[in-house]
Amino acid sequence: MHRFILFLLIISLAVSCDQNGFMGGRSDLYVNQPAISMHDQLLLKGEVAAVTDQIVSDNDFFTSVERVEFGDYHLVKYYAVNGVEVGTDSDLRCVAFQSIVSSFARFEYPDKWQSLDSVIEKNGDKRIELAWDEAGRYTKMRAFDGESPICVKEFAGKYELEEFLYDENGFPRYTFTFDRDGALSVCAENTYSELDAFGNALNIKVKTPNGSYTIRRTIEYR
Numbered sequence: 001m002h003r004f005i006l007f008l009l010i011i012s013l014a015v016s017c018d019q020n021g022f023m024g025g026r027s028d029l030y031v032n033q034p035a036i037s038m039h040d041q042l043l044l045k046g047e048v049a050a051v052t053d054q055i056v057s058d059n060d061f062f063t064s065v066e067r068v069e070f071g072d073y074h075l076v077k078y079y080a081v082n083g084v085e086v087g088t089d090s091d092l093r094c095v096a097f098q099s100i101v102s103s104f105a106r107f108e109y110p111d112k113w114q115s116l117d118s119v120i121e122k123n124g125d126k127r128i129e130l131a132w133d134e135a136g137r138y139t140k141m142r143a144f145d146g147e148s149p150i151c152v153k154e155f156a157g158k159y160e161l162e163e164f165l166y167d168e169n170g171f172p173r174y175t176f177t178f179d180r181d182g183a184l185s186v187c188a189e190n191t192y193s194e195l196d197a198f199g200n201a202l203n204i205k206v207k208t209p210n211g212s213y214t215i216r217r218t219i220e221y222r
Helices: 003-020
Strands: 048-057 063-070 076-081 118-123 126-132 138-145 148-150 174-178 184-195 201-208 211-221
Touching: none
Parallel strands: none
Antiparallel strands: 048 063, 048 211, 063 076, 118 126, 126 138, 138 148, 174 184, 184 201, 201 211
16 A cells, blocks of 8 residues: 555544544635645646546555635635545645645745745755746756765766756656665656646656555546
């Protein structure tokens, strides 16, 4: 079973039920909206009324369903996991968001990405230099150990990490992390297909070191 997905769904359900109660249909379930809007988390385009994501792990061993319905201004008016309405809170993160959260400065630095256009993150001798454009899309991502540049072990000899961040349609492709050995490696690889008339992907494959899963997306427009 894909423990990564199961953990996320259990935490999401537990937090929502603890904060909001377990009485579906109450308007106060949606007083607190996600700090990063669900519309942005899902990378949606067009006037979307609702999204249903069926998440299937490797070999169909585990399946879960998330459904989001939007009201005015892209605010969530209904959120359910496996048919159970659980409401929203400021920390809510859908499964689809987990593999792309580090792909945009607007997600990683929500409080300062509009006032800054670059940062340097340090951890001991290692550091990552980041820069982004007005849309919060990374234009530079470079890692260093001291003064020596670090390449991703899956892409030997390549130091310009920004070249791997997005696919030809602008969707987040690879995300990176330092592993336990201190090497920079791929954290997630996302592949998008079956784009609809609005440019939304209806099939998303996510590959991580802990396992892979597929998101089958159904979108309802206004």
